Amino acid sequence: MTVANEKIMAEVIEGLQEPQRRLSCKYFYDKRGSELFEQICRLEEYYLTRCEMSIMTDNIEEISSVMGENCVLVELGSGSTKKIRVLLDSLKSPVAHVPVDISSKFLMLEADELRRDYPNLIVYPVATDYTKDFTVPEITEDPHHTVIYYPGSSIGNFTPEFSRRLLSRLAGASGKGSGLLVGVDLKKQRDILEAAYNDKKGVTAEFNLNMLRHLNSLLGCRFDLSGFEHHAFYNEREGRIEMYLNSTKDQEVQVNNTCLNFTKGEGILTEYSYKYSIGEFHDLVSGIYRPEACWTDPEDNFSVQYLSVV
DSSP states (O other): OOHHHHHHHHHHHHHTTTSSOBBGGGOSSHHHHHHHHHHHHHHHSSSSOOOOOOOHHTTHHHHHHHHHSEEEEEEEOOOOOOHHHHTTSSSSOOOOOEEEOOHHHHHHHHHHHHHHHHHSEEEEEEETTTSSSSOOOOOSSSOOOEEEOOOOTTTGGSHHHHHHHHHHHHHHHHHHHHHEEEEEBBBOOHHHHHTSOOOTTTHHHHHHHHHHHHHHHHHOOOOOGGGGEEEEEEEEETEEEEEEESSSSSSSEEETTTTEEEOOOOOOEEEEEBBOHHHHHHHHHHEEEEEEEEEEEETTEEEEEEEEOO
16 A cells, blocks of 8 residues: 555544544545536536536626736636636636646546647646645746636535635735635525435435445445445534435444444535635635625525635
8 A cells, every 4th residue: 555545544544433433525536526526516406516607607707807817827626627618718818727636537637638728828737635735836937926716615615614724825825916716605595405415316425425435446445335325414503514424234344454333324424515605704714815806696596706815
């Protein structure tokens, strides 16, 4: 086992031994997980991508104007290039695009497509966990400023405390006067939220279970996928969707040399998805970023916000 995988194994075991067993949502994204998430984004119930794309396309001239000319565009959790193409087609003289994603195979394929379709654009893919320190490749050109693009409401996958630390670190790395273009899912009725994470076709359930398949393949774990089932609900008090893999039986799971005993109904927490009001999100970034502009869809289900580093 590689040193990197030994670290992942230690992290996985540590999370599974906590009183509330947990696995990081970053382990969703092997190649299959990335493909499944792209399917989720096209589902009828999953309003997030649809709303975000409509906001981007309806307001792209204003968005690109606020972002300014000659920027280095750093995209976190890049995934599909559909959203970034909307920006690249509208931005004035972008210097470079730096897509950052944990799924290296998927990332490199998407980066090659961008290089082919935008031959004059410098594309520097970075395969890493962006929640930890990483180095943006040196850009030899002299950019005016950096804009971090954080689409898809992924900031909601972390607790507000962790999100604030992450955003503070990103602001420090990009520098004063740089910007953040971020997708933020807004609070709304429970039935809309819960349907988005419990689709009728079962794609989200397969996506959730694929995390165990990924860990089996990557680390040699022995999760029986038939022994777990997807469960997601909206915790209104905390303002977040919670997603679990619940054990369907009493069972024993071998993870490296560690034996874990699960009781029937016991859950592994795999994802939080926090929802914010616009005011709550501005409070979250206070002192780090200054809100410059905010765009929403007609039903106020989703927001795209531009903030500048103070």
